[in-house]
Amino acid sequence: MKTLIFVLGLTVIFSNANASPRDQMKIVGSSTVYPFSSYVAEEFGSVSRYPTPVVESTGTGGGMKLFCSDNSLNSPDIANASRRMKIKEFNLCERNGVKNITEAMFGYDGIVLAQSEKNKPLNISKKELLLALIKLVPNEKQDKLIDNPYQFWDQINSNLPHRKISIYGPPASSGTRDAFEEMVFEYQTDEIKVYRDAGLKGYRIIRTDGVYIPSGENDNLIVKKLSKDTAALGIFGYSFLTENSDTISGVTIEGIQPTAKNIATKQYPISRSLFFYIKNDHTKDVPAIKEYIEMFLNVDLIGEDGLLAEIGLIPLTDQEIKQSHERTSKYQKLTLNELKKNHGF
Amino acid sequence: MNNQKNHNPFYDPSLSSRHRSARLFKAFTRGSILITLAFLCFFIFDMVRTAYPAMWQSYVKVEVSYNEKSSKISQKAIDKKFRKIVSRAWLRSIPKLLKQQPELMGTTANQWVLADDQVDQYMKGHHHNLKQKQVSVIETLKTNAQIELRWNNIFLSQGDSKLPENAGVYSSLIGSIFTLFVTLAIAFPLGVMTAIHLEEFARDNMLTRIIEVNINNLAAIPSILFGLLGLAVFINLFGLPRSSPLVGGLTLALMTLPIIIVSARAALRSVPDSIRQAGYGLGLTKIQIIQGNVLPIAFPGILTGTIIGLAQAMGETAPLIIIGMIAFIPDSPNSITDAATVLPAQIFTWAGMPERAYVEKTAAGIMVILLILFFLNAAAIYLRKKYEIKW
Structure with missing residues (x-):
């Protein structure tokens, strides 16, 4: 008898599981965007008449995979991304019937290099950072690529201190790592003749001899390690630097401090844009999406004095906010050409 | 020495070194306990x-004015200098409160409200990001006894929040209870029935031995694989809702199944055969x-095996990452198909x-x-002691 009830119960659940219009939104994606997205979700949940959206932190790549896997109402409504959608991902979406997507940019984030407070201020150029971290480097004559031999910063540039090169950073699955490799490695190796001659277009392989230490998606762990391992540097999002300013300090890149202002004006060289992508086909059956986007792209939240700026978001200019607002209010469809045109800015 | 050797027929020349190694062994075992x-x-x-x-939470006493303005922009309800001092979680609830209790409109009140997390950190003497101006505001509040640390009842009565002062474990506790309920409802009958069949009915042949080895194997595989299985079968194949306690x-x-099966089999095996024989008789x-x-x-x-299995399930996070239970879900679930998170995930x-x-x-x-x-x-220990039968 009990088994019968149990089986009946299961069938009821199974038959109910298929999608019908729902109140609760589903959001997936980047762990960098997660704090902002869930902050908005909470505000939305407490102010609007809808339940708080579910926000999952899967990493940009993982989020895109979920977002593009299915167009039915069981799939996520919004994917957060700490980089632009890749063409590969766009094609995956198309193949699975997710053909109507809107892109919204909502802010900037700087990738900072930080060290323990106890150290003297350090200034590194992008080139030096490349040479410290990439797997193959040009030899002295600049005609051949050799395994990276540098163990101390002063071997790269004699003006740098005699300090062991040791850098904690995100693992390969992370969007932060992706953006970092693109901005620091790819753009530079494309410009250097030796790499071009070796046929290594877009070379971006990080060294694996223990100098770079992948430390998981938890940036707090890196912060903690830096206060113990004072020789090391760490790579993470800007918000972790502001929250921990008592134990760590930012390394200047090309002489530029990682501050909110420098990142917003794009003077700071390692900064990126943050996005979310909307599945337009869901807007009819999930009415909460519209209100959520309106709330998110409001100056009160993402503007210069907005609430998200307090937790480390680097705001867009008013002009850019307006543009994002325009795009989303008419659910402007994202096209392949658009992605191809300004890929990687 | 020589004397001893001659007079004692049991004298063994290696005795002292054997005693030494015995003492050393004891010291090692004791040492490991001490280290643990x-x-x-x-x-x-x-x-x-x-x-x-975390057991304490800062509250401040401020003057709140309920009027037309504050029903729209809640920041207007309090003096400008307090805006960074009070919690946003309380501020944003003002418009809703005014809708529920319209009689408050037009009144002002001196009331204790939740403080911002930075203020709270300052009060506890931790690192904070407050500006000098805000610090001096707090200091004046302190001298007027208008700010204090109180027992933190939010922590056990609220769900997750992006505002640390408003964050608690309540929703995740409810999520954990729902999830464990589903686990128990499925794993317990299935596990016990399997164990009974294997112990009491099945003949000892190749097939049952293969099953046995596989069950023991299952108990040892990394838990994340169960997450992958759950994603493939329950979510993708059956279409059950992602992030729900049902799937979790x-x-x-x-x-938990293998743990229950193994312990239930051991328990069944320890029942003396004479009991069964008497029954047949x-x-x-x-x-x-x-x-x-x-x-x-x-x-x-x-029961002991089941409780230990459940305790293990209670602390598990890895498989839940894959089925989407590690997410921002501040509301507590109302049914096993609602989105929920669990305590270790929180x-x-x-x-x-x-x-x-x-x-x-x-x-x-x-x-x-x-x-x-x-x-x-x-x-688990209590139940075992209470119902245990000694032969």
């Missing part, structure tokens, strides 16, 4: 020390023997937050889960 204890003490001491501040519970049930059928005699005797052992999320105030919340969450596990294991 030291680690445990260090861990618990560190956790309690970090978690202690089913996945954890798969993980009285002309009882197999089901009467199992139901009436074997199961009641084996029950304490089965701790995991807090550990990754940039805000400093989450450090103490994380530790406090760990204390809560340790307490629950402690009681679960204590219950």
